[in-house]
Amino acid sequence: MDGTLVDTEPYWIETEYALAAEYGGTWSEAHAMNLVGSDLLESGRYIREHMPLPLEPEEIVERLLDGVVARVSDEVPWRPGARELLLTLGEAGVRCALVTMSYERFVAPILAQLPPETFRVIVTGDQVEFGKPHPEPYLTAAAALGVRPEDCVAIEDSNTGAKSAEAAGCTVLVVENHVPVLDGPRRVFRDSLVGLAAADLGRLRLP
Incomplete structure (x- = not known):
């Protein structure tokens, strides 16, 4: 998040x-x-x-x-294209999970700005034993969604988050923000979320 x-x-x-x-x-x-x-x-x-x-x-x-x-x-400072992508995914019936190391009381005011059920699953830092870069947060989210991590695309902006998702087996779409992110075997880089649709994320998945 x-x-x-x-x-x-x-x-x-x-x-x-x-x-x-x-x-x-x-x-x-x-x-x-x-x-x-x-x-x-x-x-x-x-x-x-x-x-x-x-x-x-x-x-x-x-x-x-x-x-x-x-x-x-x-004020909720949305990243370019982020809210639009979430709305597009919802319209396409794509089930989404929020995986964040922030705590529930911080997440709540942000979720209040989105339609109900935007995220079917929410995993926060106070719900897991091991936080990012450990894979537990993403493994927990995939299990709650009822899907394999390998069939998920995680969107991340940090090395810590990318390591977590990658270790869980997800394809990682990296959109750098405040820190540079290293290349990795399951990482795909993009400058922005602007213009992304559900089909675009589906095409990113790595075997």
């Missing part, structure tokens, strides 16, 4: 800098980019060590969510 459907990475980064200012810590763009696509608890541990903060990782995650949820509630 973050960076792929909605461009919320700036919201996360603003909140990280605000935390650093509040506690007299230091932060940088490089540190922020290291967290793109990561499991939130792993991000909390990273921030605790590198900012550093006198908070437990779980507390850091909740503080991050407070800041980002407030921003998303004011």
Whole structure:
């Protein structure tokens, strides 16, 4: 979701800098980019060590969510073509899953901007034992949809997310955003989601 459907990475980064200012810590763009696509608890541990903060990782995650949820509630910054693609997939009867390392309370205000049942399955970071880049999130989503991961196309914008989907067996459509993504055996690259339709995604699937 973050960076792929909605461009919320700036919201996360603003909140990280605000935390650093509040506690007299230091932060940088490089540190922020290291967290793109990561499991939130792993991000909390990273921030605790590198900012550093006198908070437990779980507390850091909740503080991050407070800041980002407030921003998303004011405005959902859709990525070009993302909302249109979701609506097209819905009209074509394609079952979709949302696989995000964000928590449910952050996902809710974004889903409220979409028609009901846009996502038949929602897998969030607080529902899995192992977050991205582990394959568990995508394996969980495919199983809930009742399909093989090999028959799925995952859309990702980060190396962390692409590794997760690739390890699960999905074809990965990579649309880079804030960070460069390395090439990989199950990765297809595109500049944007603009103009994509259900048939285009079907043709991307790799054996």
